[in-house]
Amino acid sequence: IWHNASNGRHWVFGQFDDAVLPACILLLERAGLAPEDRANPVLVSRAISRIVNSNDDRGVVVGKWDKDYEENTTKPTEWTGSIKILEDYMKRQRPVKYGQCWVFSGVVTTGKNSIS
Numbered sequence: 001i002w003h004n005a006s007n008g009r010h011w012v013f014g015q016f017d018d019a020v021l022p023a024c025i026l027l028l029e030r031a032g033l034a035p036e037d038r039a040n041p042v043l044v045s046r047a048i049s050r051i052v053n054s055n056d057d058r059g060v061v062v063g064k065w066d067k068d069y070e071e072n073t074t075k076p077t078e079w080t081g082s083i084k085i086l087e088d089y090m091k092r093q094r095p096v097k098y099g100q101c102w103v104f105s106g107v108v109t110t111g112k113n114s115i116s
Contacts (some may be wrong), residue, residue: 012081015113054095061099081112
């Protein structure tokens with residue numbers, strides 16, 4: 001996954017992990033996507049993209065782009081995959097701290113792949 005303009009980093013998407021599909025179904029529900037609309041790839045993609053950001057609909061990841069991180073939170077550079085993020089989100093039922101663009105893209109890709 002691309003981390004910045006010149007560096008990629010290893011990312012474990014984990015779309016087949018036992019924790020991922022239940023998390024993604026919950027995300028679709030929290031995004032307000034009706035069951036009959038879940039066959040529409042455009043609506044599903046938009047819903048997952050929107051709900052991964054914690055600013056909307058009790059989403060998954062809190063974005064933070066400065067270097068001032070609270071204790072007992074995870075810096076964006078410490079994440080190595082989507083599984084732990086989705087497990088933490090399901091366990092605590094609140095957004096996970098913290099992510100940046102590559103974290104968001106990793107979780108979105110995992111969500112879309114898990115339900116495809």
